[in-house]
Amino acid sequence: MTERLPSVLIIDENTSRASIIEAGLSAAGHTRVTVINEMHGIAAKIARHEPDVIVIDLENPNRDMLESIFQLSRAVKRPIAMFVDRSDTEAMQSAIDAGVSAYVVDGLRQERVKSILDMAISRFNAFSRLERELEEARGALEERKVIDQAKGLIMKSRGVDEATAYKLLRKAAMNGNRKIVDVAESLVMSARLLGDEGK
Amino acid sequence: MMTELSAGFLPLTDSAILIAAKERGFASDEGIALNLVRETSWANVRDKLAVGQFEIAHALAPMPIAANLGLTPFDTRLIAPMALGLGGNAITVSNRLLADMRQQQPFTMLNAREAGAALARLVKAGLTEGRKRLQFGVVHPFSGHNFELRYWLSASGILPESDIEIVILPPPLMADALAAGQIDGYCVGEPWNSVGVTRGAGQIIATKSSIWASSPEKVLAVREDWAEENAATLHALLRALYRSAEWCGQAENHAALADMLASHHYLAQPAGVILPALDGSILGLSDIGEPGSAARPDFFQPHSRAATFPWQSHALWFYSQMVRWGYVEHTSDHARIARQTFRPDIYRSVLAAIDVPVPSANSKVEGALSRTIAVGASSRALYLGPDGFFDGAIFDPDRLDAYIESQKP
Numbered sequence: 232m233t234e235r236l237p238s239v240l241i242i243d244e245n246t247s248r249a250s251i252i253e254a255g256l257s258a259a260g261h262t263r264v265t266v267i268n269e270m271h272g273i274a275a276k277i278a279r280h281e282p283d284v285i286v287i288d289l290e291n292p293n294r295d296m297l298e299s300i301f302q303l304s305r306a307v308k309r310p311i312a313m314f315v316d317r318s319d320t321e322a323m324q325s326a327i328d329a330g331v332s333a334y335v336v337d338g339l340r341q342e343r344v345k346s347i348l349d350m351a352i353s354r355f356n357a358f359s360r361l362e363r364e365l366e367e368a369r370g371a372l373e374e375r376k377v378i379d380q381a382k383g384l385i386m387k388s389r390g391v392d393e394a395t396a397y398k399l400l401r402k403a404a405m406n407g408n409r410k411i412v413d414v415a416e417s418l419v420m421s422a423r424l425l426g427d428e429g430k
Numbered sequence: 431m432m433t434e435l436s437a438g439f440l441p442l443t444d445s446a447i448l449i450a451a452k453e454r455g456f457a458s459d460e461g462i463a464l465n466l467v468r469e470t471s472w473a474n475v476r477d478k479l480a481v482g483q484f485e486i487a488h489a490l491a492p493m494p495i496a497a498n499l500g501l502t503p504f505d506t507r508l509i510a511p512m513a514l515g516l517g518g519n520a521i522t523v524s525n526r527l528l529a530d531m532r533q534q535q536p537f538t539m540l541n542a543r544e545a546g547a548a549l550a551r552l553v554k555a556g557l558t559e560g561r562k563r564l565q566f567g568v569v570h571p572f573s574g575h576n577f578e579l580r581y582w583l584s585a586s587g588i589l590p591e592s593d594i595e596i597v598i599l600p601p602p603l604m605a606d607a608l609a610a611g612q613i614d615g616y617c618v619g620e621p622w623n624s625v626g627v628t629r630g631a632g633q634i635i636a637t638k639s640s641i642w643a644s645s646p647e648k649v650l651a652v653r654e655d656w657a658e659e660n661a662a663t664l665h666a667l668l669r670a671l672y673r674s675a676e677w678c679g680q681a682e683n684h685a686a687l688a689d690m691l692a693s694h695h696y697l698a699q700p701a702g703v704i705l706p707a708l709d710g711s712i713l714g715l716s717d718i719g720e721p722g723s724a725a726r727p728d729f730f731q732p733h734s735r736a737a738t739f740p741w742q743s744h745a746l747w748f749y750s751q752m753v754r755w756g757y758v759e760h761t762s763d764h765a766r767i768a769r770q771t772f773r774p775d776i777y778r779s780v781l782a783a784i785d786v787p788v789p790s791a792n793s794k795v796e797g798a799l800s801r802t803i804a805v806g807a808s809s810r811a812l813y814l815g816p817d818g819f820f821d822g823a824i825f826d827p828d829r830l831d832a833y834i835e836s837q838k839p
Contacts, residue, residue, distance in 0.1 A: 292600040294473040295570045299598040323504075324481050332477065 237283035381415035489651035546586025620707035679733025
């Protein structure tokens with residue numbers, strides 16, 4: 232008898248993160264993957280899907296409630312033990328670092344669960360990286376805007392061209408051992424305080 | 431050099447001792463830099479403590495017991511070398527349920543026996559008429575909230591598992607769920623009862639202290655192996671937390687403590703909803719014409735009545751309730767594991783050395799003290815009690831089997 236791949240339920244209120252995990256699992260051949268983004272009526276949804284493995288993000292404030300649902304479900308002869316392998320501290324550590332947790336049905340073969348959790352961990356990490364990069368890109372855009380504004384202020388007050396304005400800015404930063412963006416920011420800020428928007 | 435310790439906590443008034451230890455410098459005086467991490471669930475606190483991301487945690491008293499009994503995901507053994515205060519919870523019901531209860535039978539607010547009797551009449555009438563069962567929220571199965579709510583219901587003649595329904599919800603969602611009519615009442619730690627009253631969602635009908643006076647709630651949980659390998663650090667921490675508890679317990683510090691906890695790093699709630707648990711005032715009662723009953727100085731006790739001593743009789747009472755509600759089977763091994771999770775020996779050896787009055791016994795008969803008395807302590811006088819259950823029952827830890835037997839349906 233060939234063993235079916237376990238059915239997986241992903242509980243994540245972050246829809247984009249849930250979908251990249253779902254995509255990863257599908258690519259790895261998992262056909263029975265369900266995503267729940269909405270906590271309302273969760274007990275009934277879990278009962279309907281009868282998952283073998285539940286993947287959930289650690290920041291979900293409803294983890295205590297979900298665990299009690301799993302406990303109740305043990306009462307109706309559907310035992311769910313928690314986490315992967317009690318002895319595998321390293322795996323648990325990396326799961327917690329990534330911000331993901333998993334619950335598995337008792338008796339499920341360890342290596343099957345491991346591959347699912349590994350996938351979830353790597354996708355969670357990839358997602359955080361992506362978010363960080365986005366954040367940085369957003370920050371970089373902001374920085375450029377501030378520097379442009381500061382350059383404009385200098386061009387106006389000193390009557391110089393853009394290249395010279397930038398040089399002055401850079402020199403001020405180097406002299407003060409500060410970042411250009413910080414100097415630019417304080418320049419823009421003080422101009423605002425003085426009522427000169429530098430336009 | 432400072433030793434850095436990461437501590438997980440949930441946004442509750444009874445995390446005060448940990449927070450004040452950091453903010454008022456009691457921890458740094460002992461060479462400890464506390465890194466306080468607010469968590470969103472007890473499951474997170476448990477998991478991060480078990481894998482070592484936290485060295486210490488603000489924990490529900492039954493949590494380390496459940497962990498050592500193998501009822502939670504990790505094999506890591508935990509100990510509770512200190513309690514983080516007595517009381518601090520309450521039962522809040524919706525305005526509608528309160529009106530229905532009072533219609534059945536008038537009762538004095540904060541009188542657990544009378545409130546229980548009124549609720550019992552209402553529940554029985556509802557069952558007869560085939561009305562929908564009432565729903566009460568608690569935060570975790572292995573919590574003082576779950577066990578004290580069930581104790582109160584049972585002793586009032588209500589079966590918690592068939593006459594009503596108990597659901598699990600995160601503390602910050604309780605008030606909204608009550609206001610929206612998703613639940614009819616809840617038992618939760620402060621400030622979430624006072625928050626419910628302030629939002630107009632309901633009223634506090636009983637404090638934990640009116641169900642069981644001077645009763646245990648949160649503990650300091652640490653891994654047993656960590657405690658053994660870092661004994662000096664643990665001892666320094668216990669001294670710092672004791673000093674912090676002393677400070678938290680002084681009435682003149684309550685306003686400052688409420689402001690401190692209100693910070694967005696900690697409870698992120700207005701100081702006005704935090705103060706009631708500290709000074710024992712109960713919000714809302716004067717609005718419904720009951721100003722007389724609106725004071726419970728023992729609502730939350732961070733220091734007096736040996737509030738930080740980890741009584742093994744408290745551990746055993748929680749264990750008896752885990753057995754009662756079918757979470758674990760009663761064996762002498764299980765009882766021993768539960769009892770030994772609480773470590774009064776560590777507490778005593780550390781604090782007696784700095785001349786703090788410490789109980790000389792590890793256990794006491796719970797419910798035996800109807801008033802405050804001075805007891806045998808290692809040095810200066812120590813005051814205990816009252817510690818009675820609202821139904822007058824006694825829990826003698828030496829007669830555990832009989833107690834468990836007496837609570838069987």
